[in-house]
Amino acid sequence: MPPRRRPQFTQENIDQQLQQIHLLDPQSSSENLEQLGPIIKQIHQNRQQEAYLRTVQGLIESKDAEIERICDENYQDFISSVSTLFTIKSYTKNLRERITTLDGTVAQVGHGLVEKKRSLLQSKKTAANLDEAIDNLQACLRVLDVVNRVGEMVQEGKYWSALRSLEDIRSMPPTSLSQTPFFQHLLSSLPSLRGQIKDAVTASTKQWLLDIRNVSGQVGEVALEAMDLRVKRWKTRRERDPMLRSTRVGSAVEWVTYEKTEFDALNNDKVTVDFKPLYQCIHIYTALDSLDDLRKSYQADRKAQSDLILPSPLSISALPALLQEISGYFIIETHVLKTTGAFRSERDVEELWDTLTGRLTSAIDDALRTQMDPDELSKVKELLISFAMTMEAYDYNTANMYSFILVLFERYAGLLEKQFKKRFDDILLQDDCTPMQVDNAQQRDTVFDVVWISKPERDELVRAQLPLSLPWSQSFYLCCQSIRTFVERFYQFVDGVSQHHRNIDEVIGKALDSILSAHISENIARRLATTSTLTQIAQMVTNLEHFQVACVEIEATISNIRTAQSSFTSTLTKALARITSLITSKLDDFFELSEYDWTPSTRESAPSVYLYELFNWLTTVLDSLIIKDVYKDESYRGAVNYIASCLMDFLTGRNVAMINENAISNILVDVDFLEEELKGIGRAHLANAFVELRSTTSIILSDAVQDYLVPSTRQTSYITVKPKRLQALLEKLAKFGGSCRDNPSREKGERRRREAEAVSRLFPGESR
Known part of the structure; x- marks a missing residue:
């Protein structure tokens, strides 16, 4: 197979191709350098062809002799071939000249292209550097934007997001930016930024602590109001159901009923407490591994606030507001305990509770030390009972509160006894010692609901015709009424006390026995000694008889009034002796x-x-x-x-x-x-x-x-x-x-x- 012949390019072909080259198209924004490749290749091929032709020429010259010989032998053929060769040589020479010209042109054009290429490569290198610089700058800007956003998030209160952003910066994957001094400086500034976040969230929590201190009174107020409503609701139910008479608010039966009514003292129509600042602060401090610092700071702040709650000296008029603030304080603490895990120490809260309630009872005791009105003690007791029951609902130990209430009870008993002794003295002093009159059945029934008399006597009086003259005088009715009020007020004071007074019946019995003996029986005895009217003495005798019956009836529910019975018996004996004395005095007149x-x-x-x-x-x-x-x-x-x-x-x-x-x-x-x-x-x-x-x-x-x-x-x-x-x-x-x-x-x-x-x-x- 003959060898493949190289393509032959005539001068017209080359000129035609060169004319088709447009390195710079005025209508194009880009260079057409890619068109130069084939032309240069063709020029290279032409140069190879020229070298080939030179080689051929050398061969031709070396073979001239042989050619002449051959020509001699083949003259005509040789002449023809020489002619052809000269033609070729002429063409070759022309081609060489053309190639030389073309080579100069191409060299000139190529030099410009090389310069342009060099400039283009430099431009591309500069552009690449610029792109890299832009990328780095953009990366820096993004980081700086994140840092800037951290500040904005801190101002907006988005502390966790700010902290997360800092962590994102610290945990960025390695890039060219990571090795820059800028980035290293930025990393070194992260602790400072974390400190700013910590300071900001701490300030937020401090403000929150101030806010909850201001709102504690409202929280306590709605909690106490809810407890009062709960007590009234249960009292109404107890009155309807005799089986519930002995149960109190907080008992298992009452609690089952109350669970159906949902009430949140921290989130209601009147007040709402947002614990987000505290939770956020706990979260941030936990992430910063500084939770112990926050815990100590919080405990110290709350301890300081608890110390400021109780004024010195305490005014009883300020007690309702004070109890509201204390209630709100510890209701908030209960919520913190239940919702923050181990952040708040339950023991610390219990110590705060014991300390504050101890100071409270001491302050109240000092404020009431000179109080002589039992009604004021009763009002204080009602406030303390409501407070104690409210805090019991939040699992606080109120034993010391009830113990103090019983201390108030003993003082109340003394003041009440003193008050009623004066009342009984006045009743007996003002008695006219004449039978009490009732005009209608309503008046009669009202009196019968108050006095203690035997059933046979009651039945007999009910059958009697109205208007009716009752056996006793007004003083017996008023004394019975006051005794009932006295006993009722005694038991009202201890109503709601969870722990029963060990001697409450004994205290009431002794007080009532003293009143009956010293301020009813003995008062009657003293009046007997100065009364000479037999009808009045006879009325006193009747009253004394009914007081004896009353003692028996009272003793059925209250013990320790036996002294009064013996006192009335003794006074009755004195009354009868007084009648005999007056009669004998009159008999003396007759004997004279x-x-x-x-x-x-x-x-x-x-x-x-x-x-x-x-x-x-x-x-x-x-x-x-x-x-x-x-x-x-x-x-x-x-x-x-x-x-x-x-x-x-x-x-x-x-x-x-x-x-x-x-x-x-x-x-x-x-x-x-x-x-x-x-x-x-x-x-x-x-x-x-x-x-x-x-x-x-x-x-x-x-x-x-x-x-x-x-x-x-x-x-x-x-x-x-x-x-x-x-x-x-x-x-x-x-x-x-x-x-x-x-x-x-x-x-x-x-x-x-x-x-x-x-x-x-x-x-x-x-x-x-």
């Missing part, structure tokens, strides 16, 4: 009017006139007294005993010097009259008051002194006779006999004297 002749010459058949008046007065007065029949009987007994004593004193006392047997007989006529009158009013049993008088006088009138001297007879027949009185009567008879002028009388008088001496010798130590 008596005109007995103690040595009459004859015996009377009719009683003394003064006894008619005496007994009529006695029955009129005693029967008019509105007291029990048993007390009337005692009054009759006392009066009859006094009459018997007076008559006996006439016979044996020192006021009558001497007496004869006729006077004794007249006395017995009066005794017979009295016994008949007593029998007529149905009180014949009272005649035993005259047994001694009759026995003593029977010894005289029957001359049975010698029988009396016999011990066995004396013990059986004359047991009621007192020897001294018998001796005195015998001496008076002896004195009368000695004063007579007739011998029989004088002898009888002497006998009476000897009998008196005999009686005195038998019983020398026996009193008269």
